[in-house]
Amino acid sequence: MRAIVSLLFFLFTLAPLQAKVIKVLAIGNSFSQDAVEQYLYELAHAQGDSLVIGNAYIPGCSLETHYNNILSDTAMYNYRKVVGGVKAKYNKVSLRRIIRDEPWDLITLQQASHLSGLLNTFAPLRPLKQEVKKYASSLHVQFAWHMTWAYASDFQDKRFAAYDYNQRQMYSAIVSTMLSVLPAVDIQRVIPTGIAIQLGRYRFGDILCRDGMHLSLTLGRYIAACTWCEFLTGRIVDGNTYHPETITDEEAQYCQQAAHEAIFMQHQGRYSVF
Numbered sequence: 001m002r003a004i005v006s007l008l009f010f011l012f013t014l015a016p017l018q019a020k021v022i023k024v025l026a027i028g029n030s031f032s033q034d035a036v037e038q039y040l041y042e043l044a045h046a047q048g049d050s051l052v053i054g055n056a057y058i059p060g061c062s063l064e065t066h067y068n069n070i071l072s073d074t075a076m077y078n079y080r081k082v083v084g085g086v087k088a089k090y091n092k093v094s095l096r097r098i099i100r101d102e103p104w105d106l107i108t109l110q111q112a113s114h115l116s117g118l119l120n121t122f123a124p125l126r127p128l129k130q131e132v133k134k135y136a137s138s139l140h141v142q143f144a145w146h147m148t149w150a151y152a153s154d155f156q157d158k159r160f161a162a163y164d165y166n167q168r169q170m171y172s173a174i175v176s177t178m179l180s181v182l183p184a185v186d187i188q189r190v191i192p193t194g195i196a197i198q199l200g201r202y203r204f205g206d207i208l209c210r211d212g213m214h215l216s217l218t219l220g221r222y223i224a225a226c227t228w229c230e231f232l233t234g235r236i237v238d239g240n241t242y243h244p245e246t247i248t249d250e251e252a253q254y255c256q257q258a259a260h261e262a263i264f265m266q267h268q269g270r271y272s273v274f
Contacts, residue, residue: 022232025054025104027095027132029061031113031148033080034215035193039225039244041085046242049233053082056098062112067124070095070131096135103138106232108191110146113213114159117173119180126185144189144231145182147266149197150174155212167206168274171198175271189231196227196262198273203254218246219255226259236260 022044026032032055044051057078058065069076079090079098099107109129115121129143150170151160163170174194182190197215200208200223208220215221222243230237238260243252265271 021050021052022106023052023054023102023104024106024108024232025056025098025102026108026110026146027056027066028108028110028146029057029112030059030214032108032110032146033057034221035146035191035224035228037080037082037087039222039242040228041082042242043225043229043237043240044233045085046240047229047233047235047237049235051082051232052102054098054102054104055080056093056095060112060114062115063109063122063124063128066095066109067128067131070128070135095132099132099135100137104136104141105138106142106144107132107136108144108146109187110148113148113151114162116148117170117177118162119177122177122181125181129185129187142189143187144191145178145187146191147174147178147194149194149209149215152209152212153206155209157212159213171273179271190266191228191231192262192266192271193224193227195265195271195273196223196259199258199261200255202273203258204251218244219251222247222252223255223258226256227262230259230263 026036036053036055041051041053057080058076073094073096075092075094077093077095077098079093081088109125111121133141150167153167156165160170163173171194178190182188197208197220200219204219208216208223210216210220215224226237229240238256240256247255
C-alpha cells in the first residue's frame with residue numbers, strides 16, 4: 001500500500017512538469033516566419049509538449065531597425081501568436097508591447113538575411129538585447145540566436161552580391177560572424193536552422209527555398225520547425241509522429257534527421273557542412 005501511495009505521489013508531482021508550457025518569442029522577419037509559424041506547435045504537441053509562440057514580424061527587418069523601433073516605441077510590427085495551435089495576427093503593434101504580452105521563457109534575435117554574414121552590421125545587437133531584456137516580464141528570460149540559412153545557389157538578387165552569389169561563401173560568412181559576435185554579447189545558445197537547411201540540401205538538393213531566399217512551404221519550413229522543436233523541448237525530434245500531409249513519411253524522416261544532426265553539431269561546436 002505504501003508503495004502505491006508513493007507511486008501516486010510521484011505521478012502527481014510529475015504532472016505539472018509534463019503540462020509545462022514553453023513560451024518563445026522570435027524578434028525577426030520573414031525568416032522567423034518561415035521557422036516558427038507553421039508545424040512547430042504541432043511537432044511539440046505530438047511529443048507531449050506545449051508551446052506559446054510569438055513572432056514580431058517586419059519583412060526584411062535588421063538588428064538596427066529593431067533597435068530603433070524599440071527605442072522609439074514605434075507600432076509597426078505584425079505580431080503573430082500561436083496558442084493552442086491557433087494563429088492570431090495583430091497589426092501595428094510596438095515591440096515593447098509584444099515583449100510585455102507574455103512572460104517569455106526564451107526570446108530569439110536574428111539579423112536580416114542579407115546582412116547575416118556581414119560583421120559590420122552587428123553593432124546594434126548588444127544594445128538591442130539590453131532594451132529587450134528591460135521590457136521582459138520574466139526575470140528568468142533567456143536569449144538565443146536564430147542562425148539563418150544561406151541563399152539558394154541560383155539566386156540572382158543583388159542581396160546575394162555581398163557573398164559573390166556563392167552559397168558556400170554566404171554560409172561560411174554567417175558562421176564566422178556568429179561565432180565572432182555572440183560571445184561578446186553573452187548569447188550562448190544558437191538555434192542552428194542554417195545548419196539543418198544546408199544538411200537538408202545534401203539529401204533533397206537545392207530545392208529548399210521557394211524564391212531563392214525564403215524556405216519552401218513544405219520541406220524547408222518543416223526542417224526549420226523540427227530544428228526549433230528539438231532546441232526548445234530538448235527532445236530528439238527524429239521519430240516525431242507529426243508531419244503535414246504534403247510530406248511523405250520518408251521525407252519527414254530525412255527532415256527530422258537533418259534537424260537532429262544540426263542540433264548535435266551545434267552542441268559540439270561544429271558548423272562545417274562542406
